[in-house]
Amino acid sequence: MSKLRDIQDVSIDQGVQELLEKARREGVDTAFDRADQMSTCGFGSTGVCCRHCLEGPCRIAPNGKGPQRGICGADVHTIVARNFLSHLTEGAAGHAEHGREVALTLLEAAEGTAPYEIKDQGKLLKVAQDLKIDITNKEPKEIAKEVALKALEDFSKQKGIMNWVELRAHKDSLATWNELGVTPVNAHLEISKSVARSAMGCDADPLNLVLGGITMGLVDGYAGLHLSTDLQDILFGTPKAVKAQYAMGVLKEDMINIAVHGHVPMLSEKVVEWARKLNSEAKEVGAKGINIVGVCCTGNELLMRQGVSVASSFSSQELVIVSGVLEAMVVDIQCVMPGIQAVAECYHTDIITTLPYVKIPGASHIEFHPEDADEAAQAIVRKAIGNFTKRDPAKIAIPQETVEAYAGFSTEQVVEALALINQEDPLQPLIEAITSGKIRGVAAIVGCTNPKEKQDIGNVTVAKELLKNNVLVVATGCAAHSLAKHNLMNPQGLAYCGEELRQVLEGIGQAAGLPSLPPVLHMGSCVDNSRPADLLTAIANKLGLPIRSLPVVGSCPETHSPKALSIGTFFIAHGVDVHVGVSPQVSGSSVVTEMLCGDKVSEGVTAEKVFGGKLIYETDPVKGAQLLLERIDSKRAALGI
Ligand code: XCC
Numbered sequence: 001m002s003k004l005r006d007i008q009d010v011s012i013d014q015g016v017q018e019l020l021e022k023a024r025r026e027g028v029d030t031a032f033d034r035a036d037q038m039s040t041c042g043f044g045s046t047g048v049c050c051r052h053c054l055e056g057p058c059r060i061a062p063n064g065k066g067p068q069r070g071i072c073g074a075d076v077h078t079i080v081a082r083n084f085l086s087h088l089t090e091g092a093a094g095h096a097e098h099g100r101e102v103a104l105t106l107l108e109a110a111e112g113t114a115p116y117e118i119k120d121q122g123k124l125l126k127v128a129q130d131l132k133i134d135i136t137n138k139e140p141k142e143i144a145k146e147v148a149l150k151a152l153e154d155f156s157k158q159k160g161i162m163n164w165v166e167l168r169a170h171k172d173s174l175a176t177w178n179e180l181g182v183t184p185v186n187a188h189l190e191i192s193k194s195v196a197r198s199a200m201g202c203d204a205d206p207l208n209l210v211l212g213g214i215t216m217g218l219v220d221g222y223a224g225l226h227l228s229t230d231l232q233d234i235l236f237g238t239p240k241a242v243k244a245q246y247a248m249g250v251l252k253e254d255m256i257n258i259a260v261h262g263h264v265p266m267l268s269e270k271v272v273e274w275a276r277k278l279n280s281e282a283k284e285v286g287a288k289g290i291n292i293v294g295v296c297c298t299g300n301e302l303l304m305r306q307g308v309s310v311a312s313s314f315s316s317q318e319l320v321i322v323s324g325v326l327e328a329m330v331v332d333i334q335c336v337m338p339g340i341q342a343v344a345e346c347y348h349t350d351i352i353t354t355l356p357y358v359k360i361p362g363a364s365h366i367e368f369h370p371e372d373a374d375e376a377a378q379a380i381v382r383k384a385i386g387n388f389t390k391r392d393p394a395k396i397a398i399p400q401e402t403v404e405a406y407a408g409f410s411t412e413q414v415v416e417a418l419a420l421i422n423q424e425d426p427l428q429p430l431i432e433a434i435t436s437g438k439i440r441g442v443a444a445i446v447g448c449t450n451p452k453e454k455q456d457i458g459n460v461t462v463a464k465e466l467l468k469n470n471v472l473v474v475a476t477g478c479a480a481h482s483l484a485k486h487n488l489m490n491p492q493g494l495a496y497c498g499e500e501l502r503q504v505l506e507g508i509g510q511a512a513g514l515p516s517l518p519p520v521l522h523m524g525s526c527v528d529n530s531r532p533a534d535l536l537t538a539i540a541n542k543l544g545l546p547i548r549s550l551p552v553v554g555s556c557p558e559t560h561s562p563k564a565l566s567i568g569t570f571f572i573a574h575g576v577d578v579h580v581g582v583s584p585q586v587s588g589s590s591v592v593t594e595m596l597c598g599d600k601v602s603e604g605v606t607a608e609k610v611f612g613g614k615l616i617y618e619t620d621p622v623k624g625a626q627l628l629l630e631r632i633d634s635k636r637a638a639l640g641i
């Protein structure tokens with residue numbers, strides 16, 4: 001068995017370190033330790049292993065030794081491009097499925113068959129009008145129904161382009177995609193086509209396959225991110241600034257703790273509601289009340305709209321259970337490690353799966369459908385209440401630390417704050433700060449934590465390097481967890497900002513009656529990467545420039561998920577450079593690597609030449625940040641600012 005990493009090399013979060021130490025002491029297996037025992041496969045990690053048919057698996061040795069083609073004759077470039085496309089398809093499918101589930105919930109809410117209100121009627125009207133729906137003399141529910149049906153067309157129409165592309169895309173970006181023939185018609189059609197073309201004996205052209213990947217990026221961006229955010233805001237409210245607590249210390253010994261984990265907020269919103277309503281039942285079993293804590297992006301969703309505390313990002317999800325005080329972990333879809341069940345069996349925790357197509361052997365299953373959301377949420381909360389007295393006092397250990405963070409920075413909230421400075425033209429102060437150089441550029445730090453990596457260090461280091469250099473940083477996903485836990489979303493973090501950036505943050509904050517804006521603006525979950533995209537589109541429109549010429553970048557320092565690759569591709573298709581700190585598994589093909597990562601002087605077609613942005617793969621976060629700063633500076637130079 002390989003040697004396990006020292007606790008300090010696993011995470012820079014002290015609470016995570018304490019709980020991992022406890023897990024090891026108690027003989028509990030976690031992803032961090034499994035990562036140490038998993039040897040890296042040289043074929044898989046460079047993308048050269050093909051399993052697309054039963055003639056194989058075929059592997060191409062990258063050093064030129066051994067067979068240079070698969071049995072069917074596919075060369076290494078075809079194999080790598082096809083594997084890359086499969087990853088993007090998987091990512092896009094996850095987010096598209098999220099979007100579709102929300103659209104169906106909105107439809108049922110509008111038809112009165114699911115117990116949800118329409119919380120943001122203003123956004124409903126705005127989206128409806130932008131979709132060119134006639135809203136005169138119509139009730140909100142009628143309008144919501146038409147919006148939901150428009151959304152569902154994005155999973156069924158056979159001609160034209162997706163409604164949400166038309167609704168949200170910048171016209172210059174769209175023109176490029178149309179010219180290349182990569183604009184999606186409907187999400188399901190494109191995902192199905194993508195799976196079909198990756199099969200043995202279909203698309204063998206690496207460039208064509210990579211262009212298919214761009215379509216997957218756009219499916220993810222519009223049917224996944226934008227559609228989900230828009231409809232979730234309509235249903236649950238558009239986030240506004242909130243204050244919340246982060247880190248494992250948010251668990252409470254004297255309360256019933258329920259972790260909500262996964263991505264879609266439909267069930268978790270109801271769990272929060274029912275936890276409040278059933279508080280007296282919690283008291284009957286001797287608890288002070290019910291404490292809901294967030295994990296992964298379900299955590300982000302509840303944080304943004306309800307100020308719910310956040311316990312953990314992806315890589316440390318099992319450790320929430322190791323605290324010994326978690327009565328239940330309720331999960332929906334995506335990023336839910338199957339390993340949580342084995343950990344839960346060492347404690348009194350119930351893992352509760354909720355969707356018919358996401359089950360874990362041994363876990364409880366309380367099936368969720370929008371129409372009986374209230375019943376499912378009550379059953380879940382009651383199950384947790386019933387577990388409170390089953391705790392083993394000898395196994396309880398809650399890390400002390402919690403960190404305060406400000407979140408809830410939807411695009412609408414950002415614009416509202418800026419309007420306090422310039423009511424006529426809210427974006428103007430931001431644009432002026434960028435053109436004057438007070439803000440050197442804007443970066444979105446997004447994506448995951450990965451058990452193979454030292455948790456939080458990549459995300460936090462990239463952020464601090466950029467802040468120091470006066471780059472305005474926004475964050476989503478588990479990267480936002482990392483930054484919040486390390487004081488980058490509260491006033492303490494201002495110490496890491498360059499002088500000029502700090503002045504801008506203080507200026508905007510003070511106009512809103514606060515000492516300052518936080519150094520990093522939390523924009524939400526992974527699907528909320530639509531929010532920075534919306535902000536970019538608004539800035540580009542205001543300046544009359546394409547998005548590709550703006551000094552903006554994205555960074556995904558600790559990714560684990562194919563979803564992060566498809567989101568990254570969505571941004572590259574806009575001409576935004578995207579840094580990844582974990583191998584995207586394409587290095588086995590010089591041709592594919594060049595297409596994604598090459599620069600203007602590379603031979604052949606590159607993302608940079610076609611879109612104006614590229615993939616930057618760099619494992620060292622300081623160097624990664626440096627490369628991003630260079631890209632920001634070259635875009636500034638091209639604009640003459
Ligand atoms: Fe976190 Fe979104 Fe990544 Fe999963 S994928 S690890 S950001 S929970 Ni979005």
Ligand code: SF4
Pocket residue numbers: 050051052053054055056057058069070071072073074079199200201
């Ligand atoms: Fe091998 Fe070709 Fe089949 Fe892939 S598709 S496993 S390269 S024969």
